[in-house]
Amino acid sequence: MTAVLESNCAPIARVSGCDLRVPLVQGGTREYANFDYAASAPALAQVADRVSELLPFYASVHRGAGYASRISTDCYESSRTAVSRFLNCADDQVVVFTRNTTDSLNLLAACVPGDTVVLDIEHHANLLPWTRHGRRVVQAADTVEETIRRIVAELCAKPAALLAITGASNVTGEVLPLARLADIAHQCGARILVDAAQLAPHRRIDLQANGIDYLAFSGHKLYAPFGAGVLVGRRDWLDAAEPYLAGGGAVREVTTTGAEWAPAPQRHEAGSPNVLGVAALAAACDALAAIDEPTATEREHALAERLRTGLEAIAGVNFLRIWSDSRDSVGIVAFTLDGFAPGRVAAYLSAEHGIGVRDGRFCAHPLLARLGVDGAIRASIGLGTSAADVDRLVGAVATLVDHGPNWNYSCTDGQWNPVPETRPGLTATPAAGAAPCTF
Secondary structure, three states: OHHHHOOOOOOOOOEOOOOOEEEOOOOOEEEOEEOEOOOOOOOEHHHHHHHHHHHHHOOOOOOOOOHHHHHHHHHHHHHHHHHHHHHOOOOOEEEEEEOOHHHHHHHHHOOOOOOEEEEOOOOHHHOOHHHHHOEEEEOOOOOHHHHHHHHHHHHHHOOOOEEEEEOEOOOOOEEOOHHHHHHHHHHOOOEEEEEOOOOOOOOOOOHHHHOOOEEEEEHHHOOOOOOOEEEEEEHHHHHHOOOOOOOOOOEEEEEOOEEEEOOOOHHHOOOOOOHHHHHHHHHHHHHHHOOOHHHHHHHHHHHHHHHHHHHHOOOOEEEOOOOOOOOOEOOEEEEEEOOEOHHHHHHHHHHHHOEEOEEEOOOOHHHHHHOOOOOEEEEEOOOOOOHHHHHHHHHHHHHHHHHOOOOEEEEEOOEEEEEOOOOOOOOOOOOOOOOOOOO
């Protein structure tokens, strides 16, 4: 295990940008330490190779007679098989390709014939779409057990069509017992959807073994950042619903007065699809399936524990956690630092140490509000994270607490920036819709 952890680039799977060097505000460069996998993961080498291999053959799909079109069509449709195999889909489940998890959940929201029960801890992508379609929000308790009791009470009090739940929190990484929740939903006459955007990159998910009816995830978090996502699920709701988009490819026959729509998945894939993105996503599924999961999980747990232990020794570090009895989590560590705004910490880590983290409220405003913080710092671990990266992050935070930053930082329209900004190619342009800075 020590040999695995000490490698510069993870030997389990090589990712793009593993040897990237970035400029520092004080001059010079440093190897980039990426702790923002939970937002967008770099491409696996196998994924980048697959896209490069397919590029010369890129062409229209499904209706082209040319050789390149046939190759592109075969690749696009065989990608469904790769995703289905990766997830162990049931015979009545179909793979619909989308843009990302948000797109997938909005698609499904228009198909659900009844109310949807959700927790208040969800990412906005699994909270906002249900507002228009009978959303019932359950407030998570301080323990997983009490939270499950509240879900049961809500499902028993009034019939619901769907329980929509996160697989792993995008803020804390905590994992819920999906098979148990699926069984509960089914006993109460509901189906279950899992937002697997954070879970799929870290854990193998067996839909049949866990009884999961619907699942969504994004390629850009699954080491396939080429603009594709997936909604997998039982076809009856998908076949009965109106097409997500009206257009070519979603129809069998069109007249001036109407249309005969195709069944799912084509029903919800109108227009020219993202062939390269879908091929990349399928390549990522195949590559991750080939990795020994126990080894990868053990390594991730060791890195996360190393990070928590190091940060815990620093005065003023406070970890975010939803449940006191949660037993498992993926490689996400969220924390605050007394006396420092999260955005200022993130700017300092980037500018002076070449370390990338995420700060803010992580598209989970209700969860951050119930945890009593306006924002936090999130460090997320991926296949390219090394023990040396973890030690650099811990050391940089300790230096900030002990000695303060070596550069000036200011906040404009919600975004912290070094002043002056000396790194080439960067300006102090505020993020769109940024919230006010906190100190």
